[in-house]
Amino acid sequence: MNVQKDVIVAGGGPVGMVTALALAQRDFNVTVVEADAQVDTNPRAATTHASTLEMLASIGVIDEFIAAGLTARYFDFWDRDQSRKIARFDHDLLRNDTQFPFVVQTEQHKLVRIIEAKLKSYPNVTVLRGTSVAAAEQDANGVTVTVERDGVQEKLSGHFLVGTDGGRSTVRKSLNIEFEGYTWPEQFLVLTTSFDFEKALGSSYRAYFAGADEWCNLFKVAGDDMKGRWRAVFPAPVDVPEEVIMSDEAAQRRLNGIFRCDEEYELLHKNIYRVHQRVAASFRKGRIFLAGDSSHVNNPIGGLGLNCGIHDALEIANTLAQATDANDPLLDRFERRRRTMNIEFVQQQTIANKKRLEEKDPAVRAKNLDDLVEIQNDPARQHAFLMRSSLLDSVRKSQAIQ
Numbered sequence: 001m002n003v004q005k006d007v008i009v010a011g012g013g014p015v016g017m018v019t020a021l022a023l024a025q026r027d028f029n030v031t032v033v034e035a036d037a038q039v040d041t042n043p044r045a046a047t048t049h050a051s052t053l054e055m056l057a058s059i060g061v062i063d064e065f066i067a068a069g070l071t072a073r074y075f076d077f078w079d080r081d082q083s084r085k086i087a088r089f090d091h092d093l094l095r096n097d098t099q100f101p102f103v104v105q106t107e108q109h110k111l112v113r114i115i116e117a118k119l120k121s122y123p124n125v126t127v128l129r130g131t132s133v134a135a136a137e138q139d140a141n142g143v144t145v146t147v148e149r150d151g152v153q154e155k156l157s158g159h160f161l162v163g164t165d166g167g168r169s170t171v172r173k174s175l176n177i178e179f180e181g182y183t184w185p186e187q188f189l190v191l192t193t194s195f196d197f198e199k200a201l202g203s204s205y206r207a208y209f210a211g212a213d214e215w216c217n218l219f220k221v222a223g224d225d226m227k228g229r230w231r232a233v234f235p236a237p238v239d240v241p242e243e244v245i246m247s248d249e250a251a252q253r254r255l256n257g258i259f260r261c262d263e264e265y266e267l268l269h270k271n272i273y274r275v276h277q278r279v280a281a282s283f284r285k286g287r288i289f290l291a292g293d294s295s296h297v298n299n300p301i302g303g304l305g306l307n308c309g310i311h312d313a314l315e316i317a318n319t320l321a322q323a324t325d326a327n328d329p330l331l332d333r334f335e336r337r338r339r340t341m342n343i344e345f346v347q348q349q350t351i352a353n354k355k356r357l358e359e360k361d362p363a364v365r366a367k368n369l370d371d372l373v374e375i376q377n378d379p380a381r382q383h384a385f386l387m388r389s390s391l392l393d394s395v396r397k398s399q400a401i402q
């Protein structure tokens, strides 16, 4: 049992908030330092897999999380070039493996709000919003974090620091840890519309469209009003001006490429991202740990990045709770487990998912799509596919690493 109880969490996004709650429940004193004054509501993660739902249940937020989103039993693959659905996968095949044989599509900002509200009832947690981490140092006794609020700097001290401050992590940079990997040459455009693709196309709440000219991801979320809305993700070139890519006309053309609609699509939101596949060379230096996007980023196809970050959060809380102090060799296990799982499951699958959707070679493309049909038609292979894509396999494999 760790006697060093004061933990600073840098970044109060979804991974930081889950880390804070899990640590608070293990009797740590937690200070969350979050740069934004308000919760960021930009559309990002929504797809939450069985393995992660189990973890959200373990920290007592699953009912609210499910109630705030949509439950999706199936996901589909489409051949966009021929406008036909080619395979459907059924999470119910996981019913003997998990209490949650489905995916929950709840937007990540709702998770932040649910947990932030819950943290208010923990006297051992302080959340400092509108406060940025500027630097982090450590010595044999603890960590010192320089924070800045309204132009005024202050130093916070603790026994451990968890950097959950996203892809551009100040904590990772202050440790001089390399963010190894690459950036994809294209950007990802996200269009949100109220148009009902389930009614129009028979689409499930998560659908992947393989296209030699243009691939697409389509998924439904509840929205803050719970009325339902669809997000479509497309590749976009970097050498075309953003105002052209983001124009209403271009957005209408893209959405009509999925389903030709007689009326204009109602556009609710447009956003564009650079996308990377990167893993930090190390997830820990001494008393400082990295979790979530600060330690790994990937393309969103398959919806794995935040799921993996939440797995990091639970692992760090359990590891710190089991360790005796900062010199306990058990602390090394965090990196052995989490870095390995990110590379073997999240990086591998998201890269393969992207390649499968964008393949241009007709023979390779046909083989990829035939493979999906064969997997769908064989219950044992479909089960194995779902165990991997839901990260249930990743959790089991990680527990075996000592």
Ligand SMILES: Cc1cc2nc3c(=O)[nH]c(=O)nc-3n(C[C@H](O)[C@H](O)[C@H](O)COP(=O)(O)OP(=O)(O)OC[C@H]3O[C@@H](n4cnc5c(N)ncnc54)[C@H](O)[C@@H]3O)c2cc1C
Residues within 6 Å of the ligand: 010, 011, 012, 013, 014, 015, 016, 033, 034, 035, 036, 040, 043, 044, 045, 046, 047, 048, 108, 131, 132, 133, 134, 164, 165, 166, 167, 169, 170, 190, 273, 291, 292, 293, 294, 300, 302, 303, 304, 305, 306, 307, 308, 309
């Ligand atoms: C379009 C898109 C769709 C996605 N879909 C999915 C999906 O369906 N499923 C999935 O699992 N993943 C998905 N992802 C990935 C997911 O959004 C990220 O993995 C997730 O946001 C990581 O959470 P995080 O808390 O680690 O980082 P972030 O969400 O980036 O949060 C970091 C927080 O740290 C704060 N911060 C930054 N710097 C500082 C500082 N110096 N001091 C204090 N605070 C700081 C930020 O303000 C922010 O609140 C998607 C991503 C995109 C772009």
